[in-house]
Amino acid sequence: MSNALPPRDHDDRLPLRERKKLRTRQTLVDTALELFTERGFNGVTLDELCDAVEVSKRTFFRYFASKEDVAMAPTQDLWRAFLEDLETREPGGRPVLEMLQEALFAAMDRMTADGWAHRVLLTRQLAAATPSMDAHGLHFCHDTGRAALATLYRRLDLATPDDPRTRLAVDMLVAAFHCALDTWTAGPGTLTRAGLAAHVRDACAALPGSLTLTAGLRPPG
Amino acid sequence: MSNALPPRDHDDRLPLRERKKLRTRQTLVDTALELFTERGFNGVTLDELCDAVEVSKRTFFRYFASKEDVAMAPTQDLWRAFLEDLETREPGGRPVLEMLQEALFAAMDRMTADGWAHRVLLTRQLAAATPSMDAHGLHFCHDTGRAALATLYRRLDLATPDDPRTRLAVDMLVAAFHCALDTWTAGPGTLTRAGLAAHVRDACAALPGSLTLTAGLRPPG
DNA sequence: GCGCTTATGCCACTCAGTGGCATAACTGTG
């Protein structure tokens, strides 16, 4: 690994060893997104990716649990920040769903790494084209939701753990986020963090209306 | 394959060949659920399962797309019936979410095969214990939701396709179903189709309340 | 410089999943 110039995030005051690990991880993510986008997720073998980064396959699996994981790192970073924020956010007498929404906004605000929005876009496009990536992403969001639920039950005075409402509130935020991600990806708007946040806000605002949305049969012709 | 006695569903007036295929498929599902439950999903190799059913691995993959698929057949049958029902159900002036809910109930009513509820229970427990199964199940539900969405847009006079409300309504039904599945599995109630339907009804009824659910900090101690 | 810890590389292995081709089983015709 003769990586001379540190591309970004040359965060000094971390031990050399840790910096190297961070850089290797980031190089793996960037290269993976690039190769997968170029030739498709299934068109690139792990051996090829490892060769490109000059890392052994064994080492790859010490950084990521699966081939899918490396391509979903940007989204996972966001949700990890979300969970962290949720640990300290004040409920403040408003609906839990709003509190969750604010935690998600705060997490997005913390995604300051260069080109994060672009990487999320690539991740999303890859997932849309690759069933196994989509499945992994869904599963990760599901797990994150359960973790968020556990945090809520630990911190808030929610009465009964068999009341489905809290869980449904969490799932609604996740649904709104996925919805926002798709409209953000497809839409003509700006593909920035702020643009994504706006879509999330719209999707959350549409939640109540989705409960009562009514339609008739489409007239023939 | 010296399968002498047809276990169930000896649906005559189907050609012999088709009956055999149905039986092989059903035997694969039953044996898989049994073995996976006994020794864990990862504790059983495909070769072992194929040996037990006396079928070549090559043939297995002509029936199922993956090792996970064979264990999720019961749930997939339900959602397929749901999509079929949605093709002809009348919107009838009430919220789309209610129409979706009724389609799901109708689909459950059609799951008359012997022991269906029991198989769903095994599937759910396996998925809860096996990340890759959980991921596959989530992905399948996601795909089903998109298919349902396409049907809705085709049949109903929903104006704008970029309005997130329809999609969110579908996702809410899916969330409610998953929620119901968990409480049904964990709860003390009867593990029958009717019991599951009741849980689904409760979860759907809880959807509006989840939007406004409020809570304060848990008092220390 | 010198040990101690920790990351990495290498090798062999298991197992899911696929493609190709030969063979067996079912189908409906005469």
Add this chain to the structure above:
DNA sequence: CACAGTTATGCCACTGAGTGGCATAAGCGC
């Protein structure tokens, strides 16, 4: 009942993801 056409199956070899074990090298504290 034989015959030809169709379709499911079996077998074999192969790719590629993921794992375990052990030797080695790189960073770290002294």
